[in-house]
Amino acid sequence: MNFFRQLAEKPWLPEPVWAQALREAGAPARQAAPRVALSFFIGVASILFFMLVTAYVGRMAFEDWRPAPQTGLLRQNTVMLVFASIAMQWARFSARRGQMDGVKLGMLAGGAFAAAFIMGQVLAWRQLATMTFFDATNPAIAFFYLITGLHVIHLIGGLVAWLLVQDKIWRGAEIAELRQGVALCTRYWHFLLIVWLVLFWLLFSGNDNLGILLALCGIR
Amino acid sequence: MVDVVHDAVGVDDVPAAEVEDVELYHAKSWITKYVFSQDAKVIAIQYSVTATSIGLVALVLSWLMRLQLGFPDTFSFITPQDYYQFITMHGMIMVIYLLTALFLGGFGNYLIPLMVGARDMVFPYVNMLSYWIYLLAVLVLVASYFVPGGPTGAGWTLYPPQSILSGTPGREWGIILMLGSLALFIVGFTMGGLNYVVTVLQARTRGMTLMRLPLTVWGIFVATILALLAFPALFVGAIMLLLDRVLGTSFFMPSIVELGEHLKYGGGSPILFQHLFWFFGHPEVYIVALPAFGIVSDLISTHARKNIFGYRMMVWAIVIIGGLSFVVWAHHMYVSGMNPYFGFFFATTTLIIAVPTALKVYNWVLTLWRGDIHLTIPMLFALGFIVTFVNGGITGLFLGNVVVDVPLSDTMFVVAHFHMVMGVAPILVVFGAIYHWYPLMSGRMLNEGLGRFHFWVTFLGAYLIYFPMHYLGFLGVPRRYFELGDADIYSQSAASLNAFISLAAFAVGFAQIVFIFNLIWSLRHGRPAERNPWRANSLEWQTAEMPPGHGNFGKELPVVYRWPYDYSVPGADQDFIPQNQPAGTPGARAAKA
Secondary structure, three states, rough: HHHHHHHOOOOOOOOOOOOHHHHHHHOOOOHHHHHHHHHHHHHHHHHHHHHHHHHHHHHOOOOOOOOOOOHEEEEHHHHHHHHHHHHHHHHHHHHHOOOOOHHHHHHHHHHHHHHHHHHHHHHHHHHHHHHOOOOOHHHHHHHHHHHHHHHHHHHHHHHHHHHHHHHHOOOOOOOHHHHHHHHHHHHHHHHHHHHHHHHEEEEOOHHHHHOOOOOOHHOO | EEEEEOOOOOOOOOOOEEEEEEEEOOOOOOHHHHHHHOOOHHHHHHHHHHHHHOOOOOOOHHHHHHHHHHHOOOOOOOHHHHHHHHHHHHHHHHHHHHHHHHHHHHHHHHHHHHHOOOOHHHHOOHHHHHHHHHHHHHHHHHHHOOOOOOOOOOOOOOOOHHHHOOOOOOOOOHHHHHHHHHHHHHHHHHHHHHHHHHHHHHHOOOOOOOOOOOHHHHHHHHHHHHHHHHHHHHHHHHHHHHHHHHOOOOOOOOOEEOOOOOOOOOOOHHHHHHHHHHHHHHHHHHHHHHHHHHHHHHHHHHHHOOOOOOHHHHHHHHHHHHHHHHHHHHOHHHHHHHHHHHHHHHHHHHHHHHHHHHHHHHHHHHHHHOOOOOOHHHHHHHHHHHHHEEEEHHHHHHHHOEEEEEEEEOOOHHHHHHHHHHHHHHHHHHHHHHHHHHHHOOOOOHHHHHHHHHHHHHHHHHHHHHHHHHHHHHHHOOOOOOOOOOOOOHHHHHHHHHHHHHHHHHHHHHHHHHHHHHHHHHHHHEEEEEOOOOOOOHHHOOOOOOOOOOOOOOOOOOOOOOOOOOOOOOOOOOOOOOOOOOOOOOOHHHHHH
């Protein structure tokens, strides 16, 4: 029964509609709870980044906008995050097929590439801070630190969940016990990759893309 | 581990089925049972006690404000700086740390698992963390009273650039602690909020379809979704403002000269903060109002012994109000200098939101119509809510229009409006709900006489405070002013009305002390409550023991056969049929007909 059909129910009517609803309601599906929770969390995080992008766009529409200087490291970091996602997806496929070695390797590689991405971001922050054009009052620079910082914090949160799954692996858990954890981590990795690709393409690759979009919309 | 078996022997419609066991955390010590507890009911009480305690601080702050406004030049210990700090802390505490925390953290935690037929929230550990982070947020907020400069006096909206410039009280540490506390609150709430939503979606007992949920759960459920989607905007705004204050970034700070000195800020947009703040701020009104709508629906139906009129409409209205609340935020910003076309758009959406809201009011009234109305204390508060909400809502229609709002925007009219609609109305529901569910939580009834005193003084007192305040607004008396001084533009009646309002506020405040006394006194000395004293249908009253024990429902989870509003069903043995009563059993003869 889909959500809107459920909302169209008439609970005051007598049976047999009631009885059918009872049968269809089924038992509590607790195993699905973490998946639903992650979906909602992804919704919350999406709003957060959407707000930041909107704020960035709003500020960029001003005449005195100065783009942030570029750091080449971001492209390499992007590649790291793509690899992280691919590795996690591999772990997920392996979990489905029951291949424990693939799960172990995929998870390990996914975590390692994610850690490499974080280190790369830290290097990019340091690199930017040493540039001649660095100016804390330039909104573009401040936005760069804020948005990438929040993205990294979300990734660190993901690594905590990743560690919990790793812990299960090290303790020798069966593959059936790991399947959900691996799937959820993979989903979260993909989400953070998509967020990063949007941020990178829109905001941190020279502002040309966003500038063109704003011009098309008549905002700039 | 609790064995959970749905035993439906003898019931035609629900096949017997065994449900997988539910892992419940069992406390092993006093500390894990009552302090770091993972039981939603204990967490609910922790939330409620903390929220009420900090709410009492905000109440005292309002008295201090009223002392100054009613009797200016009398109390030398209240300086203009103090006054602004009182305003700021009173507003923020009441809106966020009291009402949001109490409705969602308090009532949400207590009622959701019980009403949906679950043993607990789906993530009890995260639920516990949510409370402790909330407590930390409250402590950080309170700490601002003990730092140099005291708490921030920027007004509860914390608008930059003023909030972080010299001259604003609490510019040194107060604003930093306020923003940090808000960020913590949001993190804690997100943990709790995910729990509430997922519990409603995933942990309902068998037979509890979405359209059999009590409206209380619907209100809390949709309000939680609103909060999850709206709080990120405040989070972003708070973090950016914090960076402007601490690291000297210029997200919101324009190029500015302060005391003859050109500050290093430049290029920021103060309006951007207003947009972020109100993108959160307006849904916040409904984050508080929707649980109140839901609870009041259940109170009215139960105490009028009649099924709620238009249940499906009520659910849809809650969902539609929730959706619309995200497209009205800029009606708080008509005087910010934004594009007039924006104003037209937001005025239109604001007026549209009155439609589903009015629909709910009609349905409450129609539920009462020809009902068997019992004027119990919860019912009195519910009736008080309807009247107050209509009054507050109507002045909202005034202010939703740009041309009316502009002259009234900075006057006491706005203060009166939002206190009626967002302060008094929801808090009346809070009181009604406490009188209604106190027997369930404590096993004892609250004292009836004290309760009636509490209601009448609060209800009538609130009108004595806020009706004259609307008039002050029409006279042009500005809000946020420490004192009016000798301005000739205000008649003498403005000053005497202010004194009158203050006296009424003290009386209402005193009634709250009586209420707190009643809460504490009745815990030991209240009349023992019978099982299901209001003869209600919803599952929280059908637990194995009262107050409900750990795991809520004993060995077997209830199975639900009907909606929660089967009151006064013709031909039934009693005037209520609990949700877990199968059709065809003696108490539910009519339902089979």
